[in-house]
Amino acid sequence: MNSQLPALQIVLPLLGAVLCAVLRKGNLAWGVALVTSLAMPVISGLMLQDVLASGPISYAMGGWAPPFGIEYRVDAASGFLLLLISLIGAVIMPYARLSIAAEIAEQDVPWFYTMYLLCLAGLLGIAITGDAFNAFVFLEISSLSTYAMIAMGKDRRALLASYQYLIMGTIGATFFVAGVGLLYSMTGSLNFVDVADRLAEVGTSRPILAALGLITVGMSLKLALFPLHVWLPNAYAFAPSVATAFLAATATKVAVYLMLRFMFSIFGVSTTLANLPIGEIFVTLALAAMFGASIVAIFQENVKRMLAYSSVAQIGYITLGIGIANQAGLTGGIVHLFNHAIMKAALFMVLGAVVYRIGSVKIDALAGIGRRMPITMGAFVIAGLSIIGTPGTAGFISKWYLAVGAFEKGWWWLVFLLVTSSLLSVIYIGRVIEVTWFRPLSKEGEKASETPLSMLIPTLILVAATIYFGIDTSLTAGIASKAADALLAGLR
Amino acid sequence: MKLDLILRVATKLLCPFILLFALYVQFHGDYGPGGGFQAGVIAAAMVILYAITYGLEPAKRAVPPAIAQAMIPLGVLIFAGTGVATMLLGDNFLAYNALDHHSPVHGQHLGILLVELGVLVTVAGTMVAVFYAFAGRGR
Numbered sequence: 001m002n003s004q005l006p007a008l009q010i011v012l013p014l015l016g017a018v019l020c021a022v023l024r025k026g027n028l029a030w031g032v033a034l035v036t037s038l039a040m041p042v043i044s045g046l047m048l049q050d051v052l053a054s055g056p057i058s059y060a061m062g063g064w065a066p067p068f069g070i071e072y073r074v075d076a077a078s079g080f081l082l083l084l085i086s087l088i089g090a091v092i093m094p095y096a097r098l099s100i101a102a103e104i105a106e107q108d109v110p111w112f113y114t115m116y117l118l119c120l121a122g123l124l125g126i127a128i129t130g131d132a133f134n135a136f137v138f139l140e141i142s143s144l145s146t147y148a149m150i151a152m153g154k155d156r157r158a159l160l161a162s163y164q165y166l167i168m169g170t171i172g173a174t175f176f177v178a179g180v181g182l183l184y185s186m187t188g189s190l191n192f193v194d195v196a197d198r199l200a201e202v203g204t205s206r207p208i209l210a211a212l213g214l215i216t217v218g219m220s221l222k223l224a225l226f227p228l229h230v231w232l233p234n235a236y237a238f239a240p241s242v243a244t245a246f247l248a249a250t251a252t253k254v255a256v257y258l259m260l261r262f263m264f265s266i267f268g269v270s271t272t273l274a275n276l277p278i279g280e281i282f283v284t285l286a287l288a289a290m291f292g293a294s295i296v297a298i299f300q301e302n303v304k305r306m307l308a309y310s311s312v313a314q315i316g317y318i319t320l321g322i323g324i325a326n327q328a329g330l331t332g333g334i335v336h337l338f339n340h341a342i343m344k345a346a347l348f349m350v351l352g353a354v355v356y357r358i359g360s361v362k363i364d365a366l367a368g369i370g371r372r373m374p375i376t377m378g379a380f381v382i383a384g385l386s387i388i389g390t391p392g393t394a395g396f397i398s399k400w401y402l403a404v405g406a407f408e409k410g411w412w413w414l415v416f417l418l419v420t421s422s423l424l425s426v427i428y429i430g431r432v433i434e435v436t437w438f439r440p441l442s443k444e445g446e447k448a449s450e451t452p453l454s455m456l457i458p459t460l461i462l463v464a465a466t467i468y469f470g471i472d473t474s475l476t477a478g479i480a481s482k483a484a485d486a487l488l489a490g491l492r
Numbered sequence: 493m494k495l496d497l498i499l500r501v502a503t504k505l506l507c508p509f510i511l512l513f514a515l516y517v518q519f520h521g522d523y524g525p526g527g528g529f530q531a532g533v534i535a536a537a538m539v540i541l542y543a544i545t546y547g548l549e550p551a552k553r554a555v556p557p558a559i560a561q562a563m564i565p566l567g568v569l570i571f572a573g574t575g576v577a578t579m580l581l582g583d584n585f586l587a588y589n590a591l592d593h594h595s596p597v598h599g600q601h602l603g604i605l606l607v608e609l610g611v612l613v614t615v616a617g618t619m620v621a622v623f624y625a626f627a628g629r630g631r
Binding site: 004007011014015018019021022059060061062063114 | 562564565566568569572575576579583584585586587588589
């Protein structure tokens with residue numbers, strides 16, 4: 001049965017989604033989603049163990065051998081991402097029941113879980129597939145279900161935010177598939193490994209450069225790289241809390257992974273990358289995101305929106321790792337992908353709990369709430385410290401690797417900018433901490449009490465993880481370093 | 493009412509043949525042009541034609557919206573179920589060879605047919621459900 005694990009990773013959530021749509025009862029659908037979500041980390045954990053012990057796993061879909069059939073391929077990089085997505089899904093699902101019941105109309109609840117499981121299947125599919133067109137299909141599955149999930153938000157503006165994301169996301173996906181089409185016409189293959197081999201023979205030509213450009217821009221839209229991030233703040237601010245926490249932790253990360261795959265495992269193999277200023281472009285845009293988005297975040301009145309801008313800034317750190325493109329830098333980028341997912345999910349889950357208790361995330365409504373919900377807001381403080389990058393939390397580890405990578409490249413000024421941008425996050429996180437703990441209690445805050453346990457425990461698990469991964473880095477940095485090796489192997 | 497007599501009679505005559513053609517495209521799909529998607533669209537077109545000529549309510553009596561909506565996940569279930577069946581028979585997901593242990597060719601035939609049946613059910617259900625949703629607006 002172990003050999004069927006790659007297929008089960010995708011088939012189980014897909015079947016779960018169908019089952020939710022057939023059952024049409026809120027609690028039953030939640031039960032299905034819970035069981036499926038809890039099975040996912042078991043499968044991805046077993047696969048990652050296999051990969052670390054005995055090299056990449058290859059699975060031939062439908063019995064058709066690669067490169068002709070669709071290949072599912074798990075290596076250190078994709079296995080790490082699979083584990084991340086499935087862990088986040090497993091932690092969020094127990095939390096989801098109360099939050100979703102409070103925020104979504106009763107007849108829509110089973111549809112939400114259907115969409116959630118479809119999105120889970122799509123995101124896991126992008127990580128596991130070794131086929132460029134299959135990656136596009138999974139990208140569309142996850143995106144379409146995401147649009148539906150965002151549109152289910154209580155606020156009427158959720159519909160507009162979802163529409164905006166629909167347009168931007170579709171443009172991104174179109175760019176991506178056009179790039180894949182050009183690659184296919186030049187190499188005659190869609191399998192990642194096969195395309196990389198053939199690309200080395202084809203060499204650099206104008207269609208290849210166009211494909212590189214199209215795929216980079218398409219993925220940058222999906223991962224919300226700085227000037228292409230405009231869809232993200234509204235989408236995250238108005239989506240249901242559970243959807244925001246799940247998407248913030250996984251959706252953009254998967255796009256980063258796909259970009260890494262194309263950059264390093266495919267284009268990196270030929271001489272294409274060496275002659276282009278790609279690293280410089282990424283570093284510039286990453287810096288613009290780190291500063292621009294952080295400054296905008298400081299002035300937000302809606303805390304959920306503030307965290308969304310903070311996400312754009314944090315994606316800047318991840319792309320900075322791609323721009324630095326040496327072992328330490330890329331490790332930093334991949335570790336930050338994992339660490340940011342954990343801490344940002346924790347922060348959005350805290351806000352979900354606040355919405356559940358007082359029904360608002362306006363900064364004025366949050367005044368003094370720390371005294372009514374001490375454990376929940378304490379969780380916010382710890383996850384917030386991790387966003388800032390305080391030593392002893394996960395956020396410090398990734399910034400440390402990025403700084404080491406920058407030093408190794410001789411870019412000492414980048415280290416200075418890295419620290420300066422962290423100071424900006426001190427301001428926007430600090431503002432929330434100041435308001436929630438030191439101001440007199442707001443009118444909305446008077447009805448607040450501690451979060452129910454089923455929502456509190458998952459949040460605390462993630463917060464504990466941010467501290468744990470800030471001290472013991474053998475799992476995160478260890479695997480990330482292996483993943484960076486696997487990706488950079490294409491360059492040598 | 494009297495003026496559209498030709499339309500009404502023609503629609504009534506055409507409907508069974510449209511459905512028959514849909515099934516022809518479906519069963520022809522595994523060794524010629526055609527398949528579940530086209531068949532599903534043709535079958536849904538029959539319902540839509542009926543609704544346009546006779547009105548939305550009679551169409552909803554013939555094909556209730558609840559059935560159309562239930563068809564959407566059902567088709568996916570048939571598709572994925574075929575894949576799970578091949579896994580249970582000891583082969584990879586959707587590896588149809590396992591479906592018939594005497595002859596892999598027969599297995600492939602059966603597998604394609606089942607998968608395309610799933611596509612037909614989902615596509616037809618989705619088309620009709622989308623039509624009902626749009627046609628029912630503003631009433």
